[in-house]
Amino acid sequence: xxxxxEVNDVSVTFDGFKAINNLSLSIDKGELRAIIGPNxxxxxxxxxxxxxxxxxxxxxxxxxxxxxxxxxxxxxxxxRLGIGRKFQRPTVxxxxxxxxxxxLSLNKKRNPVSALFYIASEAxxxxxxxxxxxxxxxxSLNRIAGELxxxxxxxxxxGMLLAQDPxxxxxxxxxxGMTMAxxxxxxxxxxxxxGKHAVIVVExxxxxxxxxxxxxxxxxxxxxxxxxxxxFVSKNQEVKNVYLGR
Numbered sequence: 581x582x583x584x585x586e587v588n589d590v591s592v593t594f595d596g597f598k599a600i601n602n603l604s605l606s607i608d609k610g611e612l613r614a615i616i617g618p619n620x621x622x623x624x625x626x627x628x629x630x631x632x633x634x635x636x637x638x639x640x641x642x643x644x645x646x647x648x649x650x651x652x653x654x655x656x657x658x659x660r661l662g663i664g665r666k667f668q669r670p671t672v673x674x675x676x677x678x679x680x681x682x683x684l685s686l687n688k689k690r691n692p693v694s695a696l697f698y699i700a701s702e703a704x705x706x707x708x709x710x711x712x713x714x715x716x717x718x719x720s721l722n723r724i725a726g727e728l729x730x731x732x733x734x735x736x737x738x739g740m741l742l743a744q745d746p747x748x749x750x751x752x753x754x755x756x757g758m759t760m761a762x763x764x765x766x767x768x769x770x771x772x773x774x775g776k777h778a779v780i781v782v783e784x785x786x787x788x789x790x791x792x793x794x795x796x797x798x799x800x801x802x803x804x805x806x807x808x809x810x811x812f813v814s815k816n817q818e819v820k821n822v823y824l825g826r
Contacts (some may be wrong), residue, residue: 615799
């Protein structure tokens with residue numbers, strides 16, 4: 581497969597601290613990748629750079645075919661290219677139904693005023709039905725989002741991202757605060773999502789990472805320390821020293 585995202589020799593410094601240090605990695609189209617590492621390893625800064633929130637001091641970040649230089653684009657331009665991000669805390673429209681959350685997230689050209697008066701078409705409703713099945717909320721479409729459990733809100737937010745037809749999803753610590761059953765549902769959801777979309781998961785929960793059964797990148801001090809299966813990186817002595825052994 582060809583890489584959909586290429587990060588080459590990227591560095592960024594905050595107040596003398598090198599948060600990202602000559603970082604290079606690539607993500608293939610439809611790939612599921614996990615990124616792990618101790619606090620301060622650069623995981624969040626990496627996502628901030630890819631989504632345009634942080635500008636690096638040096639390096640390249642290239643996207644798609646033909647390749648586009650993400651470092652020259654705004655946050656909104658990057659989002660329109662098909663890069664979606666889910667933060668650790670779910671951000672859904674709490675007072676709207678699950679169905680309305682998904683309808684509002686559909687990839688349509690709407691300004692804030694037209695969005696208020698938007699009437700969903702049959703095709704829109706069919707897509708929302710499909711999305712609800714994909715995320716496992718088909719029986720909750722008419723529920724108010726604020727009534728959902730923490731895990732269900734996480735699934736809804738993933739569905740809201742999928743409604744925008746992204747090519748890449750960046751998912752930050754999805755297992756946090758979830759029950760065991762919710763974590764299993766989430767790993768199944770992310771594995772189903774990969775293939776149709778590339779998915780990068782930043783997570784601390786090693787059981788969650790093991791269930792994802794994907795390539796793992798270990799970051800340390802802003803650079804790649806090791807890469808491969810979880811079993812492979814877990815045997816790396818440096819990884820044990822800086823992360824897994826803690």
